[in-house]
Amino acid sequence: MQSAPAVETTGLRKSYGSVHALRGVDLHVEPGSVFGLLGPNGAGKTTAVRILTTLLLPDDGSARVAGYDVVRDAAKVREHIGLAGQYAAVDENLTGFENLEMVGKLYHLGRGQPTARARELLSSFDLSDAADRLVRTYSGGMRRRLDLAAALVARPPVLFLDEPTTGLDIRSRIELWDAIEALVSGGTTVLLTTQVLDEADRLADRIAVIDQGLVIAEGTPTELKGQVGGERLDIHLCNEERGEEAVVALASIASDRPFLEDGSVRVPVAERRGTIADAVRRLDDAGIAIDDISVSTPTLDDVFLKLTGHAAEQEGEEAEAQAR
Amino acid sequence: MRGLRYGISDTLVLAKRSLLRIPRQPDLLVGFTVQPILFVLLFVYVFGGAINTPGLDYVDFLIPGIIVQSIVFGGFVTALGLADDLKKGLIDRFRSLPMTRSALLTGRTLGDVVTNIFQLIVMFSVGLLIGFNFSSSVGEVVAGILLLLLIGYAFSWVFAFIGLSSSSPEAANAFGFTILFPVTFVSSAFVPVDTMPSWLQPIAEHNPFTYMVNAARALFLGIPAENNVWLALAWTLGIIAVAAPLSAWKYRRVVAQ
Numbered sequence: 001m002q003s004a005p006a007v008e009t010t011g012l013r014k015s016y017g018s019v020h021a022l023r024g025v026d027l028h029v030e031p032g033s034v035f036g037l038l039g040p041n042g043a044g045k046t047t048a049v050r051i052l053t054t055l056l057l058p059d060d061g062s063a064r065v066a067g068y069d070v071v072r073d074a075a076k077v078r079e080h081i082g083l084a085g086q087y088a089a090v091d092e093n094l095t096g097f098e099n100l101e102m103v104g105k106l107y108h109l110g111r112g113q114p115t116a117r118a119r120e121l122l123s124s125f126d127l128s129d130a131a132d133r134l135v136r137t138y139s140g141g142m143r144r145r146l147d148l149a150a151a152l153v154a155r156p157p158v159l160f161l162d163e164p165t166t167g168l169d170i171r172s173r174i175e176l177w178d179a180i181e182a183l184v185s186g187g188t189t190v191l192l193t194t195q196v197l198d199e200a201d202r203l204a205d206r207i208a209v210i211d212q213g214l215v216i217a218e219g220t221p222t223e224l225k226g227q228v229g230g231e232r233l234d235i236h237l238c239n240e241e242r243g244e245e246a247v248v249a250l251a252s253i254a255s256d257r258p259f260l261e262d263g264s265v266r267v268p269v270a271e272r273r274g275t276i277a278d279a280v281r282r283l284d285d286a287g288i289a290i291d292d293i294s295v296s297t298p299t300l301d302d303v304f305l306k307l308t309g310h311a312a313e314q315e316g317e318e319a320e321a322q323a324r
Numbered sequence: 325m326r327g328l329r330y331g332i333s334d335t336l337v338l339a340k341r342s343l344l345r346i347p348r349q350p351d352l353l354v355g356f357t358v359q360p361i362l363f364v365l366l367f368v369y370v371f372g373g374a375i376n377t378p379g380l381d382y383v384d385f386l387i388p389g390i391i392v393q394s395i396v397f398g399g400f401v402t403a404l405g406l407a408d409d410l411k412k413g414l415i416d417r418f419r420s421l422p423m424t425r426s427a428l429l430t431g432r433t434l435g436d437v438v439t440n441i442f443q444l445i446v447m448f449s450v451g452l453l454i455g456f457n458f459s460s461s462v463g464e465v466v467a468g469i470l471l472l473l474l475i476g477y478a479f480s481w482v483f484a485f486i487g488l489s490s491s492s493p494e495a496a497n498a499f500g501f502t503i504l505f506p507v508t509f510v511s512s513a514f515v516p517v518d519t520m521p522s523w524l525q526p527i528a529e530h531n532p533f534t535y536m537v538n539a540a541r542a543l544f545l546g547i548p549a550e551n552n553v554w555l556a557l558a559w560t561l562g563i564i565a566v567a568a569p570l571s572a573w574k575y576r577r578v579v580a581q
Contacts, residue, residue, distance in 0.1 A: 053420045056580065078422040089417035093345045105337045106423040108330055134348060150417065 006031040006158050006189035011061035021047040023213035036204030037193040044213040045193035049162045053083045082151030086163040092136040107154040121149040141172030161192045211308045224303045232296050233267040238289040249286045331424040338431025360394045364450050387451040388540035389513030398440045399480030402432040403496040406487030433480040440476035460546035468543030478560045481567035488574040513537045532559040
């Protein structure tokens with residue numbers, strides 16, 4: 001099982017009436033990696049997670065999680081997964097401790113283990129002080145941390161995080177990211193859905209961009225960024241009139257033709273390393289003085305816009321609302 | 325065998341969860357303690373004097389009736405809880421766990437049995453304090469208590485269905501109390517049926533609550549049961565036979581989206 005993919009889907013399809021949530025999705029997630037499923041609301045991310053966590057049956061196609069078929073071996077799948085969702089599914093009328101202990105018992109952990117594991121997780125998620133308080137007194141960030149802790153009770157090898165930071169403020173978001181990164185270093189495979197591009201960029205080893213039920217691009221964050229032209233040097237000259245000369249001088253280090261824009265010279269580069277020094281040297285040799293030089297990295301926002309023709313965080317909300 | 329053991333332990337875990345909610349939600353706690361006591365006192369001391377119950381003190385007439393009504397609504401926690409779980413996404417968490425899936429419903433309804441026992445203790449204690457007396461054999465009293473618990477269990481399944489069919493706990497609340505609550509009044513629970521207008525009497529007489537209340541009176545007060553006990557039992561089992569599979573079906577439909 002070591003070399004088998006942690007998650008693998010083939011031609012996954014699901015429709016809700018006339019709404020096609022998934023239109024043939026193939027995914028392949030290596031064990032121990034973080035896989036980001038990136039897309040706007042209504043793209044089909046949540047539907048994919050619901051199928052992979054056995055909450056929903058696919059109309060067509062197949063999916064295996066931790067080596068088990070999500071339809072035929074659903075019970076086995078459930079023993080190997082953890083799910084944390086966008087709703088922070090914890091019981092408000094129980095304390096943090098009671099929530100985790102209950103989940104441990106429902107995972108059928110051995111005698112005494114649900115209690116010990118609950119204490120351990122509360123401590124590692126910085127919730128020990130609030131352990132015996134009812135969850136309805138928790139802040140949004142605390143609930144999400146408890147939700148994530150609940151997903152980890154049985155130390156599942158595959159963890160599904162459906163928009164784990166939606167609705168959180170920046171500080172809580174960063175805290176949760178740290179928690180997720182700590183997990184991954186422990187070898188857990190994580191499939192994460194998000195419409196927050198920074199989140200996928202920061203956490204994921206590989207990203208599949210999903211839009212309207214189809215995977216429209218897949219690769220490492222760097223590869224995806226490469227699709228919109230990679231990195232770029234932005235050079236502001238002391239004398240803007242020498243821009244054309246600079247373009248000629250820098251052409252040989254550029255991956256694509258340098259161009260002038262807003263009084264700066266833009267130089268697309270394939271490899272960041274060494275290129276700044278190189279550019280400085282060449283301009284110096286040509287006797288062109290530099291006022292400022294910087295590297296700009298394309299964001300996943302740029303990727304998304306280029307791939308889908310629309311920005312990431314808009315539309316589709318009604319479609320998903322209808323579908324649910 | 326292992327499946328059965330897990331089924332039982334999962335049910336117990338979720339029954340405990342369902343019960344923990346009651347003391348932690350002030351409105352529920354009041355609903356299960358202060359409210360039934362107030363109802364007993366109101367009926368006995370305010371309305372009782374105006375209600376003529378030949379052959380019985382009003383307190384003896386009332387207690388079996390009001391206990392049937394309370395126990396029917398004991399399962400209301402199940403409706404609230406399920407509607408809440410659906411709305412807040414907790415059902416998804418549970419369904420992603422390797423637990424016995426039916427435990428979500430059996431845990432709730434089992435929890436209600438414990439609630440019902442608590443209700444019986446509260447109601448009988450108040451009743452005994454204000455003059456209610458058992459005047460039947462111990463065997464009959466025990467049979468009466470078991471019948472009441474079975475009635476409570478049956479309505480837990482009705483409330484499970486209501487909870488699963490409601491868009492929110494508030495909707496479940498409205499549905500339960502606007503439909504079921506008045507129906508319990510058109511019965512022999514609070515007044516003798518023959519004091520009602522003649523057009524209403526046949527409805528009240530054939531109301532299953534009337535059979536249940538009459539059965540409880542027969543078993544606690546030693547008055548002739550006629551066939552009320554058997555009719556009450558048949559209705560109760562019939563309600564379970566319909567409401568439990570209906571709830572299970574509704575549950576599968578609701579979550580498969």
